[in-house]
Amino acid sequence: MTPALLILTDFFRAANKALDYATNLAGPLGARLVLLHVRRDSILDSERLTGELSDLSTEATAMAMKQVANDLAVPVVAEIGHGRVAFAVADAVSRHHPLLVVLGRPDYSATPDELVRTTALDLLRTAPYPMLIVPHTLTSTVLPRRVLLAVDGEDFTIGPHAGAMRHLSRTLGVELTVLHVTPDADADVSEDDVMASVRRTGLGLDLPTPMRFRHAVAANPAEGILHAAQAGGADLVVVLARPRSFWGQLFHRSVTAEVLLHSPVPVLVLPTLA
Structure with missing residues (x-):
């Protein structure tokens, strides 16, 4: 079975940086990418991937995912999940068995640590899995040595x-x-x-x-x-x-x-x- 890297995306800067990094990793690993965007359907949803929520419609989201996938040089599966991110990720992990879950870390410099609630921390609490967090400030996506x-x-x-x-x-x-x-x-x-x-x-x-x-x-x-x-x-x-x-x-x-x-x-x- 071809190994996979599961990447969360919301189309913002940090997620795009993580996608670039994961794409470079996928090549030597012979891996395919599973691109996952989770739509938050509840107005009470307090989760944040980048501190912002995409307001794209379902159709626009599907078109954006297709465009991103077409621009990548490695095999890609694009999926749209719904509801709580941790549950959507757990479902995708159970089906694709990725090597890693990859996501971007946005700018939290103006927020005290004790007030930061990130998708990464929530995933580690509810669905522990090897996770690669890529900071939005990263200037190079060369392979780690x-x-x-x-x-x-x-x-x-x-x-x-x-x-x-x-x-x-x-x-x-x-x-x-x-x-x-x-x-x-x-x-x-x-x-x-x-x-x-x-x-x-x-x-x-x-x-x-x-x-x-x-x-x-x-x-x-x-x-x-x-x-x-x-x-x-x-x-x-x-x-x-x-x-x-x-x-x-x-x-x-x-x-x-x-x-x-x-x-x-x-x-x-x-x-x-x-």
Whole structure:
């Protein structure tokens, strides 16, 4: 079965940037694109993909989707969903089994983090799936090579998504750096234990160069991750979303959410099973 990338679009700038990025990924992966636009049919709908809602009619939306699909150089399936975005995405995922769900991150610079409600965070709460978030400020859509994987040092598993992630890393020939952030420079950090937790997932298999380890000290783990990504020239950051992040404290206070909202480079969020 041909692999797929599922892209959410609302025809605004951030979604268009994500579509460009996904199109470049699709080529080397031999993947088709599933272009999904979700119409919000309820006047009480408070969800936002880009902070704006398209007011196109059903017919105009269908024409716009067709035009976008015709302009792409890779195979495309265009679909229009209805209702809540998370449910429409879950339905599309169940039918297409994509490698990733891809969406754009719009400009939230004028909105405090605690007031930001994004489609990405809602999807992670209700329908956890590997998700690539592309910031609207991204200036280049070249393929990612230098990948920073931020881990907390605990064992984790990504279950049925491990094969897809290995395929992505192997095909792109990424250089993978594993980052562990602690608030104390004197913290007892075992590089062997941290790297072993990653190796057990299979994420380091078949890479052109061995995984590298980096330890950083930061009172705020998210700031430590973002600083390390910038200092190391990473062009993709990978973060874990553990189940407790969804149901414990408010999700927008989690490290994953903070990195997702502020990273200048794309962020791949991997939901874990533990």
